[in-house]
Amino acid sequence: MLARQVCIIGAGMTAFSGKLHRDKTCRELLVEAALEAEKSVDKGIDLKKDVDAVFTGYFTPEIYEHQGHIGPLTATWLGLTPKPAFRTEIACASSSAALYAGITAVASGLCDVVLVAGVEKMTNLETQEVTEALALASDDISESRVGATFPGLYALLAQAYFKKYGATWEQLQTVTIKNHYNGSLNPKAHFQETIAQIAEKVGSKYGVKYRDELDFLKNSPFNRVIAYPLRLFDCCPISDGAAVAILASADIAKKFTDTPLKFLGVGLASDNLALQDRVEHASLRASRHAAETAYKMAGVKPKDINIVEVHDCFTIAEWLAVEDLGLVERGGAAKAYEEGLTSLEGEIPVNTDGGLKAKGHPVGATGVGMLHEVWHQLRGTAGRRQIKNKAELGLVHNVGGSGASAAVFIVGR
Amino acid sequence: MIENLISLFFRELEAGRLVGSKCKSCGQAFIPPRKLCSNCGGETEILNFKGEGTLESFTVIHIPPSFLKDVAPYVVALVRLDEGARVMGRLLGCNPNEPEKIRIGSKVRFEVLREKRKDREEAVVAFRPPKA
Numbered sequence: 001m002l003a004r005q006v007c008i009i010g011a012g013m014t015a016f017s018g019k020l021h022r023d024k025t026c027r028e029l030l031v032e033a034a035l036e037a038e039k040s041v042d043k044g045i046d047l048k049k050d051v052d053a054v055f056t057g058y059f060t061p062e063i064y065e066h067q068g069h070i071g072p073l074t075a076t077w078l079g080l081t082p083k084p085a086f087r088t089e090i091a092c093a094s095s096s097a098a099l100y101a102g103i104t105a106v107a108s109g110l111c112d113v114v115l116v117a118g119v120e121k122m123t124n125l126e127t128q129e130v131t132e133a134l135a136l137a138s139d140d141i142s143e144s145r146v147g148a149t150f151p152g153l154y155a156l157l158a159q160a161y162f163k164k165y166g167a168t169w170e171q172l173q174t175v176t177i178k179n180h181y182n183g184s185l186n187p188k189a190h191f192q193e194t195i196a197q198i199a200e201k202v203g204s205k206y207g208v209k210y211r212d213e214l215d216f217l218k219n220s221p222f223n224r225v226i227a228y229p230l231r232l233f234d235c236c237p238i239s240d241g242a243a244v245a246i247l248a249s250a251d252i253a254k255k256f257t258d259t260p261l262k263f264l265g266v267g268l269a270s271d272n273l274a275l276q277d278r279v280e281h282a283s284l285r286a287s288r289h290a291a292e293t294a295y296k297m298a299g300v301k302p303k304d305i306n307i308v309e310v311h312d313c314f315t316i317a318e319w320l321a322v323e324d325l326g327l328v329e330r331g332g333a334a335k336a337y338e339e340g341l342t343s344l345e346g347e348i349p350v351n352t353d354g355g356l357k358a359k360g361h362p363v364g365a366t367g368v369g370m371l372h373e374v375w376h377q378l379r380g381t382a383g384r385r386q387i388k389n390k391a392e393l394g395l396v397h398n399v400g401g402s403g404a405s406a407a408v409f410i411v412g413r
Numbered sequence: 414m415i416e417n418l419i420s421l422f423f424r425e426l427e428a429g430r431l432v433g434s435k436c437k438s439c440g441q442a443f444i445p446p447r448k449l450c451s452n453c454g455g456e457t458e459i460l461n462f463k464g465e466g467t468l469e470s471f472t473v474i475h476i477p478p479s480f481l482k483d484v485a486p487y488v489v490a491l492v493r494l495d496e497g498a499r500v501m502g503r504l505l506g507c508n509p510n511e512p513e514k515i516r517i518g519s520k521v522r523f524e525v526l527r528e529k530r531k532d533r534e535e536a537v538v539a540f541r542p543p544k545a
Contacts, residue, residue: 128476131476135478141445142444146503146538147474147478148489156471156489160469163470163518227474227476228473274501275501276498281469
């Protein structure tokens with residue numbers, strides 16, 4: 001349990017992009033996201049005066065920008081020195097670890113207001129170098145040396161899932177199609193085109209007409225195999241971006257807004273790093289543990305949640321997530337997705353911002369980026385992708401690596 | 414004194430043997446060997462594997478890390494050894510361009526793949542379907 005209530009009083013995010021931020025560094029991205037978060041605080045905030053500490057998630061700044069010591073770098077560029085500032089790292093869930101640190105700091109009474117950031121500046125490197133940087137999240141001895149890439153690890157999970165439940169790659173494409181549709185409604189998404197629009201564009205270039213979205217995904221050479229059975233459109237893109245959230249204790253939060261969001265449940269879990277050291281491969285145990293902790297703390301059940309952000313670094317990851325979170329029964333994802341359960345108009349909208357697949361996945365920015373989406377959906381400010389159902393409870397689910405880390409946050413109004 | 418268990422693993426691998434550890438409390442086996450069990454934290458003992466196992470999952474890597482760019486496409490397999498440990502390795506003796514012919518659940522046998530990487534040769538865990 002939290003010793004005292006922790007609230008979100010502001011959230012900001014740069015666009016996630018493969019092009020827009022090419023000539024920037026993490027410094028400019030962090031400033032851009034922080035300024036938007038500052039502006040989002042209803043009654044205004046003076047970061048220099050009000051923020052007590054800074055936590056930044058960034059997976060591999062050493063590789064992308066030849067830069068360590070990201071904590072004070074963030075504080076420097078936001079003008080927040082001499083406040084305490086450090087970086088957190090659990091691969092793709094690095095900024096969820098920053099949130100965890102920020103929540104802990106506020107709940108303990110050590111801080112009243114904290115700034116939590118996440119960032120990754122990836123496009124500095126070529127695709128193959130990025131692949132190698134991402135591989136640092138896997139077990140060097142038993143996975144990387146053997147030649148298992150990151151898409152390869154999720155492909156192994158996908159194969160295990162297909163075998164166990166008899167689901168197919170074709171059915172899995174419902175994830176890509178849904179998330180690209182949602183991304184098409186998000187002006188900050190990396191990809192803002194539906195699969196139908198992409199199929200039309202690619203088709204007209206090569207003089208091919210595709211019957212439908214699945215026909216394109218299945219038969220276009222453009223959707224090449226990355227790690228069988230996963231293909232290009234099963235993978236999230238390489239993006240630059242940053243996101244910032246400002247947290248405060250409940251009593252202090254009143255000073256900044258009349259409508260703060262509350263952290264009702266917080267769960268963070270680990271699992272054995274290498275896939276070969278885990279017993280199960282059609283589910284991520286860390287996700288289940290993090291979810292169990294968060295649901296218990298919040299005193300809510302999966303069916304109570306109105307809007308969900310899950311970690312879909314690869315299509316299969318979204319299926320594992322909705323099952324591990326208890327939103328769909330084990331082995332039931334294919335049917336649930338074919339029935340539209342998780343679409344924008346569905347009963348439980350999942351990844352309304354396009355998910356990692358279409359919104360993009362600047363690794364260290366993703367956890368806070370997901371919280372940013374839930375912040376807008378619960379406040380009714382998500383624009384064209386605003387869910388129609390009443391949004392009282394939101395859930396963020398962020399995975400590190402191939403599932404050795406997982407975080408779940410349940411937030412409510 | 415804690416032994417150099419990772420060095421031991423690679424030394425044995427070079428010699429064509431697969432070594433790991435088995436927990437004295439819960440019985441779970443792991444590769445490479447480790448002092449404390451990753452399942453329950455218990456004390457372990459060294460275990461030499463026979464190298465017979467079952468294919469639990471596989472993938473074909475088409476976009477490889479740079480040190481394997483001349484080798485791709487290649488098959489990476491997750492194998493459950495008869496002694497209970499799981500291990501990742503390269504799957505040999507199959508066509509990476511015909512993945513639909515590779516059967517999860519089939520029997521495989523351990524061997525060492527000696528692969529040229531930049532200026533040196535690396536011993537890599539590998540498997541192959543046993544000869545009929």
